[in-house]
Amino acid sequence: MATARRSAPVLAAVWAVGLALAGCGSSSGEQAGASGSAGTFTVCTDSPYAPFEFERDGKTVGFDMSLGQEIAHDMGRSLQVAQADFHTLVSGDALDTGRCDAAISGMTITAQRRRDVDFSQPYFNDQIALLTAKDSGITGFGSVGRATVGVQRASSGEQYAKDRKLAVKEFEDVGQMFQALRSGEVEAVSGNISTLSWEAKNHPDLRLAQTVDTNENLGVAVKKGNTEVLGAVNRTLDRVTRDGTVDRLKAEWMGL
Template sequence: MKKWLLLLVTVCAAFSLAACGTSSSSDKKTLVMGTSADYPPFESKDGDNIVGFDVDLAKALAKKTGHELEVQDMDFNGLVTALKTNKVDIVLSGMTPTPPRKKQVDFSNVYYTAHNMIVTKKSSGIKSLDDLKGKTVGVQLGSIQEEKAKELTSKYDLKVENRNRISDLTEEIKAGRFDAAIIEDIVAEKYLNKNKELTAFNLPKDPGDQAGSAIAFKKGSDLMEKFNKALKEMEKSGELDKLKEKWFSGETQK
């Protein structure tokens, strides 16, 4: 009798563990968001807190889909891997849904579209792409700006260097190790406000340029459909526009 009872308990425990192992991401009460907190106004550090447009957007979407949110800071280049290895549930980090990334993870609808700028020292004399010929240009590792720099290399003979953080790029320019860097416009403006010796100009946009930020999910995640629905609700209600006004107007950013 004891043997049969032990067997029954073991079988029940096995079924319980199996049920836990197959629970979907949407069943989790707290979702972990991965981001690279060096990208104001999308995400940046404010003391021990991570703040920004992406953080506020993620919190709003999490609330609408019945979740709480935990935000983790990591290097941009490691975000997709973190998603694929279940270290995070979602990624919001100004990430563009490029074809190579789409092969690895799923993306929501695009929630913001921006352009690129060339950031350099005011004293550099660099005012156009032609002035960059033979120069050293910095980009964030794993970003679409890195891909863009490589595209420009053949025509302008650029020497492309990458770094993990946007702040590293601006410091390298100030130290004279980089002549310039390619940075997304809204982000570049925040760094220009803090570094008066820097200036920037718009990088001419090609029709084939990839653009837009979207939320990344693990392949096959049932969260994507729910987040897309909530995102559409925010667009229709004007909530998304209010967040853009808050973070992109320049009035609330340090």
């Protein structure tokens, strides 16, 4: 989205919001996480943002939470999830105060955000995609013609469509955008592959017509200077990339 994760309005609450699991990491004066008390690895997130994080049966689940489980496992700790406003994650406030050891919340790595937090190596490339009905005849952005493309306001999907001079209809959130596609109000929608593939997975009458790499890479954020947790996170990301775990999670949560 407009830096992929929520400088645009948050994803519509298509999933019922369950409990926010409170958690406290190590104090802000410590290198949090690997030395955290009670053997926990506390992750802050802002849900719902399916398929990365959302509530199911009273638990926060999704691609990011599965990734957090892998990191916690490799650290020999149990995962604890704490809900936090997204702006406190990108600003580093939730990390600086010791509320959590890391933030995993569909966060795009940007130069501006790097001033406030340290990012892991990228764990997901959130490409721009075009979603349409299977029988629409649209094969990609170049074949949209005069059809109307739905976009989330202030998102990178909107900018990409506008840069190509396509006719767009703006929506406040992706839930409204997807509903417009299913009702025929728009012929296609432009947005990030993560959310569009989730919609395609749950609606077999839709298909991804095209994906375009715009270099929107997601990362895990840690407190500035916290090399201990950053190293642990990157070691797990190396492993899950090497052993195929990331591919399995993409298939499970996104249908990719």
